[in-house]
Amino acid sequence: MEKRRVYLDNAATTPVLDEVVQEMLPYMNSRYGNPSSLHALGREARAAVDRARERIERAVGMMDGGYSSGSSGSSRALVVFTSGATEANNLALKGFAYAMLRDGKSRDDVMVIASSVEHESVLEPCRALERDGFDVRYLPVDSYGMVRPESLEGELRSAEGKSMLVSVMLANNEVGTIQRLREIAVIAHDHGALVHSDAAQAFGKVPIDARALQVDMLTISAHKVYGPKGIGALCISSSSSRDVRLEPVMHGGGHEYGLRSGTQNVPAIVGFGKVAELVPMLISMYGSKVKRLRDRLMAGILEIPYTRLNGHAEMRLPNNVHVSFLGVNGEDLIMKLDEYGVEASTGSACSTLKQRESHVLRAMGLKREEINGSLRLTLGIQNDEQDIEYALDVMRRVVRELRRISPYSRYRST
Ligand SMILES: Cc1ncc(COP(=O)(O)O)c(C=O)c1O
Structure with missing residues (x-):
């Protein structure tokens, strides 16, 4: 690859x-x-x-x-x-x-x-x-x-x-x-x-x-x-x-x-x-191209076993994918993805570098394991199909690798 x-x-x-x-x-x-x-x-x-x-x-x-x-x-x-x-x-x-x-x-x-x-x-x-x-x-x-x-x-x-x-x-x-x-x-x-x-x-x-x-x-x-x-x-x-x-x-x-x-x-x-001034053009791109790419990314990720979507399926920003990979630590996932050149976040990356358990996911009632395994991917108008296919390939590979060493044995074979 x-x-x-x-x-x-x-x-x-x-x-x-x-x-x-x-x-x-x-x-x-x-x-x-x-x-x-x-x-x-x-x-x-x-x-x-x-x-x-x-x-x-x-x-x-x-x-x-x-x-x-x-x-x-x-x-x-x-x-x-x-x-x-x-x-x-x-x-x-x-x-x-x-x-x-x-x-x-x-x-x-x-x-x-x-x-x-x-x-x-x-x-x-x-x-x-x-x-x-x-x-x-x-x-x-x-x-x-x-x-x-x-x-x-x-x-x-x-x-x-x-x-x-x-x-x-x-x-x-x-x-x-x-x-x-x-x-x-x-x-x-x-x-x-x-x-x-x-x-x-x-x-x-x-x-x-x-x-x-x-x-x-x-x-x-x-x-x-x-x-x-x-x-x-x-x-x-x-x-x-x-x-x-x-x-x-x-x-x-x-x-x-x-x-x-x-x-x-x-x-x-x-x-x-x-x-x-560019907002009408941006909104139109987010509503068409970006949303289409996001939908492809979301569908591909949700095919990975033991993966859950967080947030509302329809009432959500057209560029946002937020998921929990059970049996995976979100921060390990970010680091591994980064090794392959895929830049993502566990949540609110814009606060500071210190990672705290997300107050948003906690307020939504997610379990500790779901919070730990969460990943946020947010697309922009510069992303294209190759980006999405590459990110999906990397994600499948990295999630499998991390689950192999996960303390949660039930996810190891996936
Ligand atoms: C919803 C929301 N509000 C406020 C902020 C803070 O924005 P700024 O970096 O412009 O201070 C951010 C991102 O950092 C945000 O996502």
């Missing part, structure tokens, strides 16, 4: 597209202006940042969104550029809670409700808020990783009268499950809660219409969809009936509508804007 490199970890990050790099380059050399400067170079940078904002608004369905920018009466969403989805999530959650304090509420009057399968960049700010005395609740999920709307209803009913924020991701970064976000948002709004959704994994892969979904705040990141690392956004769509007020996490010169101070990373923002 001739070794080839097959990158199947696109949920961790993606390569940057050439057209994105080309659009960024001038802003790294000749167009180096600071968007806050009044002179021509500054105005040029500001125009580029504004153009990126518009492209992003359009890509998430917030164009002509409900944000009312005060006396002018114009109706626009706010795209607040951040250093990535992590910071956008922190801004949404902490920003909401501390804005409520600023408005005179007590910590007891503020509740944040998040699903138990959120990314660490939502769960950790939640824990920080808990430590600071706020009321934080975590919603359970079913065996597919889906939030049950009834459990949300229960939490909301118990908190009537409080200022509430519900944070449920659009698509899970480990198992790819897509939530029934609109249903969740409608229930939350019925109880007067605001809704935030981390769409870092969904953006550019499935259509997002923030207004139809009825989310008030949406987190996205560029490097999951062929853009540069270190740039993301919190998109805020506030209507007169649902006023989103946030306290900044980063205080300073008042950039980004006063919500995120610091000179903007113009080249990265320009690259992010280009990605947003």
Whole structure:
């Protein structure tokens, strides 16, 4: 078998597209202006940042969104550029809670409700808020990783009268499950809660219409969809009936509508804007070519004995395969696959290098053995048929090898 490199970890990050790099380059050399400067170079940078904002608004369905920018009466969403989805999530959650304090509420009057399968960049700010005395609740999920709307209803009913924020991701970064976000948002709004959704994994892969979904705040990141690392956004769509007020996490010169101070990373923002412009093309590729390759990969893997699919079969991202190989250690599998040039992950590779048991799989009720043997493969638009056939050949071989030395004798002959 001739070794080839097959990158199947696109949920961790993606390569940057050439057209994105080309659009960024001038802003790294000749167009180096600071968007806050009044002179021509500054105005040029500001125009580029504004153009990126518009492209992003359009890509998430917030164009002509409900944000009312005060006396002018114009109706626009706010795209607040951040250093990535992590910071956008922190801004949404902490920003909401501390804005409520600023408005005179007590910590007891503020509740944040998040699903138990959120990314660490939502769960950790939640824990920080808990430590600071706020009321934080975590919603359970079913065996597919889906939030049950009834459990949300229960939490909301118990908190009537409080200022509430519900944070449920659009698509899970480990198992790819897509939530029934609109249903969740409608229930939350019925109880007067605001809704935030981390769409870092969904953006550019499935259509997002923030207004139809009825989310008030949406987190996205560029490097999951062929853009540069270190740039993301919190998109805020506030209507007169649902006023989103946030306290900044980063205080300073008042950039980004006063919500995120610091000179903007113009080249990265320009690259992010280009990605947003490409979103319809990307979604169409994910929905056709990538999904077809993913289906082939998934079917081939599930032919390997004692292998189980994790997450929902249909309500999942078109590029995600997440499986458990019984009798195999996931980390050993990753290392072996890597020897053959197949790059994969056990789950949330984007947290840190330290491997912990997945809180997502635990929340879904998987057994220890299923969690230990789990593997995430996430495809990108750059993958082709040869990649998939090669990865399948390698996987069959490697799983057989690892099972031969497995302490679980019942899988050895497979
Ligand atoms: C669902 C989700 N949210 C947030 C993040 C963090 O994104 P970023 O690397 O842009 O901070 C990631 C990936 O790392 C993710 O998958």
